[in-house]
Amino acid sequence: MLTWVTETRTTTRVAVQGAIRRTLLAAAVTLSALWGTPQAGAAEPIRIGEVNSYSRLPAFTEPYRKGLLLAQEQINANGGVLGRPLEVITRDDGGKPGDAITAANELLSRDQVSLLMGTFFSHVGLAVADFAQQKKVLFLAAEPLTDALIWSQGNDYTFRLRPSVSMQAKMLAEQAAKLPAKRWATVAPNYEYGTSAVAAFKDALTALRPDIEWVGEQWPAQGNIDAAATVQALALVKPEALFNVTFGPDLTKFVREGSVRGLFDDLPVVSLLTGEPEYLDPLGAETPEGWIVTGYPWSQITTPEHQAFLQAYQAKYNDYPRVGSVVGYSAMMSAAAIIKKAGSTDTAALIAAAKGIDVATPFGPITFRAADHQSTLGAFVGKTAQKDGAGVMVDFSYRNGADYLPPPEQAAALRPR
Known part of the structure; x- marks a missing residue:
């Protein structure tokens, strides 16, 4: 059976009680039609609190929600976990750390969730990770990519699913090092994710090519890029290659302006995340050719x-999956596996179970390392191209995340003592 409760910052979930039973009956019917409700006499559900930037970045979070819901449905159809259905209570943080903390606090105090999961933006993920440590609750960070989440600011309560910026930077640097270019420039959003991604790529590429010269940086505001000014500033430093970290609508504006002004003419570009359908699809016929990218060539x-996941996803939604879909699905499967291994919802037991646990995902089996709580989920690296007016990835291969992580003893040393 499937149980799914959706909430925003301004909504509340209440139990059916005598005086308001008639009022809630209509709501119950509506929710049943949308998500399904537990059958009479069903075991008390295990509640998971999920916080994400649904209103801020729907291109990623809506597919993420679909993937999570598909996994939840499959889990509950097979008897749930520990004989109990999983119930996910979601909140929208609006991309704001303060709102995420408020939501997480309400999920714990009012909804009595057993663990927290989700978040998208790195600075939001760091805020929830700190909150989890204070409240002593397990936090499964699905998407935030900053290295700080599991290393410099890592804590015993936080685990991360997606490959970090340093992992993906190393994957890209392997390809970038083969380019003859020596004069490199960078462009990235001016917040934790962007700054950490640029630092990681610089370190990785410089280690492979000590002859590299970094000639310019641009730091547009996230979600508010001045594309014309950014392109003009980059052109002035005359780079021989460019590392790009912009994503979402900022990426579309940047590509359009750079193409019009000729910035990308004969300029190799290495671009983090650009091959993901969430960001590649909006470019369509404007997709630049030959960029070296991380992404998801789902088809x-x-x-x-992956074929099993793809068929189930398309059967349920009549749509193709995005990276968010894989992340949501894998996060839900990870949470279920942790609870099952723990044999209870006690936080100490959950943490012990999560360390070193193996989980099946659409990209193959992964492990959450005990040393730093980072999963070994990998990413696809390839090049952008156009096909029938749409952006696609070509010449791609999957890179196992385990190959881009420091040895366990080195990773453990990076964490607070």
């Missing part, structure tokens, strides 16, 4: 694990 992956 071309033929592994049994």
